[in-house]
Amino acid sequence: MYEIGGLIIIGILAQWLAWRLRVPAILPLILAGLCVGPGWEYYTGHSLLSPRFDADAGTGLFPGNLLYSFVSLAIGLILFEGGLTLRTGEIKGLTNSILKLSTYGAFTTTVVAGFAAHFIIPLPWQIAFLFSTLIVVTGPTVIAPIMRQINVKRQISTILKWESIVIDPVGAFLAVLFYKFIIAFYEPDATVGEAIIQFVRSGLVGIGLGATLGYGLYLLITRLYVPKFLLNVFILAAVIGAFLMSDAIAHESGLLTTVVMGAFLANRDVPFLHDILDFKESLTILLISMLFILLSANITVEQIELVMDWRVLVLFLVVVFVARPLGVYWSLAGGELNWRDKAFISWVGPRGIVAAGVASLFGLELEERGVPGAEYITPLVFIIVLGTVLLNATLAGFVAKRLRVSLPKGSGIVIFGGGEGAREIATALKTSGRDVTIVTSNQSAAEAARESDLNVVESIVNTDDLDKVLDLTDVGYILAMTSSDEDNFYVVNNYRSREGLRGIHRLLTRKEVLNQRYSKRSLFSHFASYLILNRTARTNPGSHKYLIHDENLIDEALEAIREVKAIPIFLRCAVSGDITFVGADTNDMEAAVNDELFYIGPEVKLDGLVDTSESDAGGESKNVAEVVPEKAADHVVSEDSTGEKIS
Structure with missing residues (x-):
């Protein structure tokens, strides 16, 4: 009881500390896990937190391999929440770059890091390439906090976000494939052909089952077969059920199934989607807090001593400064991004929970089978995870400024009003790299805005509930462009004193157009009324x-x-x-x-x-x-x- 309670308390405190220090939560979480696990054991001879149950000592949380079953299921839920943010409209013109980065980039990292691990450490070929497949994943759990701290071009942040979510199941599949190869090498009953067949089957099952179950869940929600008060927990149960079903049909296919389910719902008009996202985000924070502490506490003192070697540092430098840039530049060659954009994407490659979780599972299983070099898997991957997160969290903002890919703080824009003129202006702002959100209560205007790949919040303007659905975290400008002069004045008066805003503007009123008298907040031109603006557009x-x-x-x-x-x-x-x-x-x-x-x-x-x-x-x-x-x-x-x- 005390271990479970302490785990949750320490995890949330670490999240709060990360928010205060403006660093990704993974840093204090891993450090906390190392302190209550191997750190405490080094000085006292026993751990404060034992993730795996020890029958002799009578301590620990998870007997047998249940720890890794919990880790796999939790990662599936985390990736479902990530899938809910994957709207295809935001990758218009970037699809090719994201696909190449998730395939060519992953292949390059696998090859370069595999050869480096074999010749530098040195690890056996099988273990070296298992290690390299584990570190191809970046992960939304670490990319998202870094992107929240720095404001970069929309194309860059979109590519990094999509890569981090799409490549997680890809990296897990690659790791499973090499794991099966190793098993086939050391067990006479297993064959390489079986490993390849299982790999392909897992991919097909993940995509097919994810889309099918996603569509079924969409029908249940839209037809109101589930009451609103049960919606969040019902979806939680549905995702868990989908993960278990997928894994039962094809081992290790559950991660891809949950990502596809989330992405399917994200690109449909799902009622109460914002409430679902809020619940899943809170659940993801709790799961991430528990997972990183559990996995880092599960590392032993012997594993830490194993990687206290200069060769590990050389391997880390090769992964960060050779493998990642080669993969990025090869993947994005000939695209619309310039060399500065590619250099920044090359720099931002922190590894996350999938790498740490799968490494812990495979490392232990191969170690128990007596595979040479398997003891290196878990500590090496954790070194890469901790090192890349620390490097990116501390220097990403500096690198973005030096490469001139960052935007000024508070560059987001909210436009109240969904008329033709507002949509045209929003599109122009988005073209210039800004994050734009349109707020309108007109359903047809909202649909037209979505067809133009714009973010839309459907709500009436003059309501106090708007702040509950409108994220103003990095909003610097607010434009009041509704058809109602009264609503425009309401927006100006309601938001003008909000901290962090760099400007709030409105359209001219009809009286100002006629009298040619206007305030400093009025926009565009002395004839740009609502009607003239729409007619012009x-x-x-x-x-x-x-x-x-x-x-x-x-x-x-x-x-x-x-x-x-x-x-x-x-x-x-x-x-x-x-x-x-x-x-x-x-x-x-x-x-x-x-x-x-x-x-x-x-x-x-x-x-x-x-x-x-x-x-x-x-x-x-x-x-x-x-x-x-x-x-x-x-x-x-x-x-x-x-x-x-x-x-």
């Missing part, structure tokens, strides 16, 4: 951006854009990546060479600016000749004269 879909070659032309560019009744949106700084929203009263914006000015509406041609709107894919820009735009009609259009009404 409807008649001229898509946004334009200009690369500024002369900083003195910014005022002239804004005037030319507004003169043809196009609407300037924001200016993106080339050096810092920061953005500045164009205000209705802006006449003296500051710009620098290579800054980008975004706008919607008719294309404007101006000497000294380079249009890059159509050059993103090819990487080439086209010079724009000077054209003097015709004098537009009166900018100010009364909403009453349009024949349209605001609902």
Whole structure:
């Protein structure tokens, strides 16, 4: 009883300490496990926490191999929660990179680390490649906290998140395959062919069963066969049942089944999905806290002494500075990412719970079978896990800044309103690398936003419950762009004093458009009312951006854009990546060479600016000749004269 209670208390305290120190929770969790396990044993002769039951001493939590059964099941639940965050819309244009990184990258790491382990330590060939397959996985349990601490380009964070979740079952499958090869080598009854057949069967069962059971769970939820008060625990039981069923059909296929189930639900319109995610996130925190302490406490003093060797340090350096970069650059060669993006992805490769859990299981089983070198598996993998997490947690932010892939703190943007203009602006902001969320109560607008691969929160604006479903952790800007002037003022008044916001803006009111008087918070232009904004987006879909070659032309560019009744949106700084929203009263914006000015509406041609709107894919820009735009009609259009009404 005391061991179980202490395990939970120490785990949550370690999570809190990690939050206070702004480091991934895995660091204090592993250190806590080492302290109550081998550390305490080294000084006193016995452990405070014994994960495996010892019949002679009468201490321990899990008899036999039940510890590793618990670890496998817990990892399955963790990966299901990770799968719930895998929305296919966010990887538009990045699918190829993620697939290659999870296959070519994993293969490269396996080969390089396997050869290094064989020649440096040295380990037998079979054990060396089992080790290398175990350390190909990065893991969402460590990537997510690091990404929360640093704000990098959306493409980079998306690739790292998807790789960490997709590669977990891939790495586990590879480890199982090599484990079976080793068993086939040392046991006459086993064959290599059987190992390959089981590997393929596990993959097919994981994908097929995961999709089938995911669809069944989706039908149960959407048809309201499960009451809301039972929904979270029902899904928990369903995931556990799916894991057990999959593992019974094909050994070690449960991890892939749970990932596929989670991803299937994430890409469907599932009621109460936010509540499900909240529950699963809390459960994941508890499971991670218990797992890392249990696995690190299970390491022995002898295993720690085994890796206190300079050759282990050399192996670690090869894994971090040779295997990972080679895999990344080979996988992402010829893609849309530049060398800075690839260098940062190469740097961020912390290993997580799957590597630690599977290593503990296979290491012990092979050791009991008397396989030479098996005693190295568990401590070597833990060295890689602890070292990569420590390295990434302490230096990821510094490396991101040096490589200029980081965005300013508070770069997230929330747009209240789901009209055509709001969606067009949100798409332009997303193109520039920002995380954008649209808040709207209009269901058709929400669906249209989702079709444009935008994050959507369906809620009315003027409610105190909005904070429960809206994550403002890294939000720096709020734009009030609803059809209601009253709602826009409500948003401004409700959020303007919130800590961490860098700016809060709203659309012009109808009275401001008519009287040509507006506040510093009003957006875009002196005629950019809700109706005019939507009409501009409807008649001229898509946004334009200009690369500024002369900083003195910014005022002239804004005037030319507004003169043809196009609407300037924001200016993106080339050096810092920061953005500045164009205000209705802006006449003296500051710009620098290579800054980008975004706008919607008719294309404007101006000497000294380079249009890059159509050059993103090819990487080439086209010079724009000077054209003097015709004098537009009166900018100010009364909403009453349009024949349209605001609902």
